Each structure stands twice: as C-alpha cells, then as structure tokens.
Amino acid sequence: MSPINSLWFKWKSLRLPWRRSFLVGYDLSGNTYWEFKDTLNSGRFRRIVKPRSRTHYSDLELSPQWHQWLRYVRPKPPSIKEQQDDIQRRERILxxxxxxxxxxxxEQSQLDAPATQQSGLPTRTSDRAIKVGEESRMNAPGADALWTKARGRPEASTAKEDPFFRPKDVPGRKWQPEPWTPTSSKR
Known part of the structure; x- marks a missing residue:
C-alpha cells in the first residue's frame, strides 16, 4: 500500500464527532469496511463494505473474518496479519x-483389486475343486449357506437377510389405526 493511501486510511479511521462514517479496515482484496451511526434505529452503528472500484457486487468475495464482523458475530475487525495467516492456513489445508x-x-483397495479376490465357489460337480476340498469346505463355519448358493439350492431366509421378510403378526397394508377417544382419568 502506498504511503498516501495509508495516510488517507488513518485520516478516515479517526472517530471525529462531525464524521458520519468511519473507516474500520480493509482486506487483502482492496475492499474497505465502514461503520456509521444509524439515526433511524436508535443510534446503532451499522457496518458495511465498499468494494474496490471496478468490482461488481456479484463478484465480491468476503473473507470469513470480515463476514463475521459485518454480522456482529465478531466485535473487533480482523487485522491484516490475521487475514494473511488465514490464507496460509487454507493453502496448507489444500x-x-x-x-x-x-x-x-x-493404496489399492480390496474392492478395486480383482486379482486378490477369491474366485467364487464352483457350480458344476465336474469341477476338480469340489472333489479335492469337499470335506474341509463342509466343516467351515457358514459353509451351509455358501454350499447351497453354489449348488443352486434355495436357502432359508431369515428376517435379517431378507428385506421383504414380514412376520405373521404384522398387520396388512390396508390396516388403519383406530380413532382415539380420551377418557377421564381416575383419581
């Protein structure tokens, strides 16, 4: 920033009694932030941003610190050092x-690496794998369900496996709740 601009900012930031608006600060993009006393709403200080020249309002980007200050979430405006630290923090995060x-x-995911996955169980009885390890496969835990899937037999479905399983005591689709009639409570 040029020395002339810094002197102008210092002059505008002085809270002199005849001034209507006071410069509070500026951001790294060149936007200036002002405070002025609102005479219509009980003398409360209003906070606004004036974008740098040649900036359209839709292209205006505010930092989170200045946005907090504008919305009265933050009592004091952010310093230039704090704004620079925030930019460095964002760059580190990226x-x-x-x-x-x-x-x-x-890193290779187990789902993305088909070469490391085991092949499915053989489905034909002529396959050599069925004859070789049939005894060990039948004694493994959960082998019954796999064996019935491999052979094409239907397996018994349970409530946890079948999403459409419905117990017998559940009412049908046309069931409607009965109307409630309040009764006086006994004392």
Missing part, C-alpha cells in the same frame, strides 16, 4: 488434502 488424495490413490 496441500494436505492433495497429499492425502494421492496417498489414497496409491
């Missing part, structure tokens, strides 16, 4: 996110 994304891409 860098760490990029490093993590690259790390995730290099």
């Amino acid at each position: 860098l760490l996110a990029e490093i993590q994304r690259k790390k995730w891409e290099t």
